[in-house]
Amino acid sequence: MASSRGEFSSRLGFIMAAAGSAVGLGNIWGFPTQTASNGGAAFVLVYLILAFCLAYPAFMAELLIGRYGQANAVTSLQKMSSRPWQKHFGFIVGFGGIICAALILSFYGIIAGWMMSYAIESAASIVGLHSVADWVIANSLGRNLLFTVAFMVLTVFIIRKGVENGIEKWSKRLMPMMLGLLILLIIYVMTLDGAMEGLNAYLNPDISQLKDPSLIVSAMGQAFFSLSLGTSVMVIYGSYISRKENLVSLGAQVTLIDVSIAFLAGLLIIPAMYVAQAQGVAIFAADGSLISGPGMVFDVLPKLFEDMGLIGTFIGLAFFILMSIAALTSSISMLEGPVSYTVERHNVPRAKATTIIGFLILCISVVIVFNIDTGLDFIATLSTQYGQPIIAMLCCIFVGWIWHRSSILEELKQGNDTVDHSFFWKIWPWYTKFVCPVAIATVFLNSL
Numbered sequence: 001m002a003s004s005r006g007e008f009s010s011r012l013g014f015i016m017a018a019a020g021s022a023v024g025l026g027n028i029w030g031f032p033t034q035t036a037s038n039g040g041a042a043f044v045l046v047y048l049i050l051a052f053c054l055a056y057p058a059f060m061a062e063l064l065i066g067r068y069g070q071a072n073a074v075t076s077l078q079k080m081s082s083r084p085w086q087k088h089f090g091f092i093v094g095f096g097g098i099i100c101a102a103l104i105l106s107f108y109g110i111i112a113g114w115m116m117s118y119a120i121e122s123a124a125s126i127v128g129l130h131s132v133a134d135w136v137i138a139n140s141l142g143r144n145l146l147f148t149v150a151f152m153v154l155t156v157f158i159i160r161k162g163v164e165n166g167i168e169k170w171s172k173r174l175m176p177m178m179l180g181l182l183i184l185l186i187i188y189v190m191t192l193d194g195a196m197e198g199l200n201a202y203l204n205p206d207i208s209q210l211k212d213p214s215l216i217v218s219a220m221g222q223a224f225f226s227l228s229l230g231t232s233v234m235v236i237y238g239s240y241i242s243r244k245e246n247l248v249s250l251g252a253q254v255t256l257i258d259v260s261i262a263f264l265a266g267l268l269i270i271p272a273m274y275v276a277q278a279q280g281v282a283i284f285a286a287d288g289s290l291i292s293g294p295g296m297v298f299d300v301l302p303k304l305f306e307d308m309g310l311i312g313t314f315i316g317l318a319f320f321i322l323m324s325i326a327a328l329t330s331s332i333s334m335l336e337g338p339v340s341y342t343v344e345r346h347n348v349p350r351a352k353a354t355t356i357i358g359f360l361i362l363c364i365s366v367v368i369v370f371n372i373d374t375g376l377d378f379i380a381t382l383s384t385q386y387g388q389p390i391i392a393m394l395c396c397i398f399v400g401w402i403w404h405r406s407s408i409l410e411e412l413k414q415g416n417d418t419v420d421h422s423f424f425w426k427i428w429p430w431y432t433k434f435v436c437p438v439a440i441a442t443v444f445l446n447s448l
């Protein structure tokens with residue numbers, strides 16, 4: 001039975017929603033890009049180690065805070081605090097995460113809008129509406145504004161409907177669609193000339209890159225972005241999980257899905273780049289590195305689709321729908337943090353809170369659109385490079401140093417009676433207290 005504030009109706013519902021938040025543009029675009037520019041499988045290896053040894057324990061801390069508090073991020077952290085200074089600290093950490101999520105959404109929505117616009121452009125070409133297709137490609141300011149608004153409207157539409165009928169229902173629909181499209185695209189790309197060369201570039205490690213400390217910094221940033229850490233998202237999703245569920249195993253399953261989909265995306269994107277090369281498209285920049293970032297998704301791949309004729313237009317359509325779906329299940333999670341806070345702390349009805357906050361974030365997006373060259377980079381750096389690691393580290397400090405060990409065990413035992421005999425229990429509390437904060441701080445300071 002769902003509580004009045006909403007609850008995921010099933011284990012699958014939570015897994016789909018949390019994996020939906022985790023799997024996004026970061027997996028399908030960010031991970032392959034980072035891998036391609038950081039030594040192929042050498043990066044994958046470091047990423048896997050950091051994802052399981054650093055991001056997963058921090059992810060568990062956030063889920064646990066939420067499940068214990070059964071409330072928005074600020075209230076949950078304050079429930080764990082006994083002294084006044086701890087409550088203030090809880091406010092700073094919880095609210096900081098909420099702001100971080102809002103800032104990420106403000107630029108993520110623009111990029112997701114680009115994905116939608118390319119999907120519409122492909123669809124318009126297929127049905128012969130060439131003037132629409134040409135407008136989408138030529139008019140960058142109008143396109144950015146229109147599709148950022150459209151994407152935000154979709155996000156608001158889902159979040160207005162609440163946890164079970166909004167987040168859970170749509171994640172359960174969209175995630176299988178996304179996975180199906182991804183697998184179909186991989187199979188198709190693998191049949192094309194050049195794909196094997198791409199596979200080789202992806203899976204053959206360039207061990208010399210392991211010496212480069214920037215590889216660890218990039219891998220940690222990627223892992224934290226991918227698991228949506230430091231944004232209050234996993235705290236609030238944790239608060240919607242029933243106490244009957246085994247949190248340790250749910251968290252592990254979501255991490256595994258997230259990492260697996262990133263790996264699968266690498267099997268699509270990197271071979272597709274080499275297929276493009278086989279068709280005569282330039283895939284290396286002037287300095288000899290593989291073209292990455294926007295150039296890869298909005299230049300190289302569309303050229304490949306164009307060269308493939310009508311079938312390429314369909315493949316392009318499938319690819320950009322895949323990207324848009326992945327972005328949508330992530331963006332809804334970013335909006336849920338600020339909305340749940342406003343609903344629970346300021347007694348604003350959910351529909352109204354969602355619309356107001358969606359509108360405010362959209363205003364930030366519009367400012368970015370008008371300053372796209374500097375604005376997008378600035379907000380992205382501020383929120384993902386600074387905000388996420390700092391807040392994630394503070395959440396670990398909260399669990400490790402402010403919360404009582406006996407309360408942590410009690411919460412972990414809900415839905416998992418034997419946790420106190422497990423390897424997880426022997427390691428994790430200590431690990432979250434000492435290793436996670438120090439490791440996150442070290443990598444973060446290195447990134448400066």
Ligand code: PFF
Nearest residue numbers: 022024025026027226228231
């Ligand atoms: N995890 C998402 C991705 O990989 O694209 C991005 C993300 C979602 C970041 C939610 C932050 C967040 F709160």
